[in-house]
Amino acid sequence: MWGAIIGDIVGSRFEFANTYRTDFSLFSNNCFFTDDTVCTVAVAEALLRFGDAGEETFKRELVRLLREYVNRYPNGGYGGRFLRWAIDGNMGPYNSFGNGSAMRVSPVSWYAKSLEEAEYFAKLTAEVTHNHPEGIKGAVAVAGAGFLARTGKTKEEIGAYLEHYYSFGISCDEWRAKRMPFDETCQGTVPIAMECFLEAENFEATVRLAVSMGGDSDTIAAMAGGVAGAFYGVDGSHQQLARRYLDEELLAVIDDFIGKYCK
Numbered sequence: 001m002w003g004a005i006i007g008d009i010v011g012s013r014f015e016f017a018n019t020y021r022t023d024f025s026l027f028s029n030n031c032f033f034t035d036d037t038v039c040t041v042a043v044a045e046a047l048l049r050f051g052d053a054g055e056e057t058f059k060r061e062l063v064r065l066l067r068e069y070v071n072r073y074p075n076g077g078y079g080g081r082f083l084r085w086a087i088d089g090n091m092g093p094y095n096s097f098g099n100g101s102a103m104r105v106s107p108v109s110w111y112a113k114s115l116e117e118a119e120y121f122a123k124l125t126a127e128v129t130h131n132h133p134e135g136i137k138g139a140v141a142v143a144g145a146g147f148l149a150r151t152g153k154t155k156e157e158i159g160a161y162l163e164h165y166y167s168f169g170i171s172c173d174e175w176r177a178k179r180m181p182f183d184e185t186c187q188g189t190v191p192i193a194m195e196c197f198l199e200a201e202n203f204e205a206t207v208r209l210a211v212s213m214g215g216d217s218d219t220i221a222a223m224a225g226g227v228a229g230a231f232y233g234v235d236g237s238h239q240q241l242a243r244r245y246l247d248e249e250l251l252a253v254i255d256d257f258i259g260k261y262c263k
Contacts, residue, residue, distance in 0.1 A: 106146055126138075
């Protein structure tokens with residue numbers, strides 16, 4: 001979970017001013033948390049409080065919490081349709097395949113007791129808004145990869161799992177050279193994020209590589225960082241630096257969730 005949040009914060013200042021280098025300062029005064037962190041913490045709170053309450057209750061409470069978090073953090077940089085959904089209490093899922101479903105799912109990897117449970121809860125967290133098959137697939141793939149990462153599977157095993165969902169074979173260098181247009185879809189960003197995890201040799205290198213892909217840099221880094229954090233762990237110094245950008249309410253939920261599920 002910290003991996004996703006750190007990826008979001010590090011990538012935030014490059015989302016609309018892309019870099020294609022990896023030797024940038026990891027944290028700066030221009031960094032901030034975005035909707036990726038806000039929604040990730042909302043999912044963590046829903047799992048913490050309602051994960052065992054049954055499917056319908058969990059989904060209802062997740063919807064309520066997502067809307068409350070948007071109201072609390074209105075400047076998170078939310079996508080247009082998600083923001084309309086958050087404001088309109090009568091609006092249901094809107095068939096999105098945006099990467100919002102995949103960027104907020106990292107807590108599921110830690111909450112779940114099995115791969116099947118990770119996939120199940122990933123689907124639930126996605127379909128309250130992103131109920132398009134691609135939106136659900138993105139969340140399931142990232143949550144499943146994160147679960148396998150934290151339970152000791154090798155990169156080869158995680159890569160084989162991801163190939164059930166996406167085609168790989170394009171290296172990060174090749175992706176970067178394409179200077180791809182800004183893309184907020186699951187199908188356009190989840191494979192890039194997962195390739196960054198598979199290629200990099202440690203957590204920090206994963207985040208740097210993900211940011212250097214350009215495009216939706218904070219979300220690509222959040223997705224890659226979430227899986228890398230589960231695989232490598234996250235250095236305490238990185239956590240302490242990231243904490244400076246978050247308020248007490250966000251930190252309280254993060255600390256409660258990690259204390260219960262991320263030991």
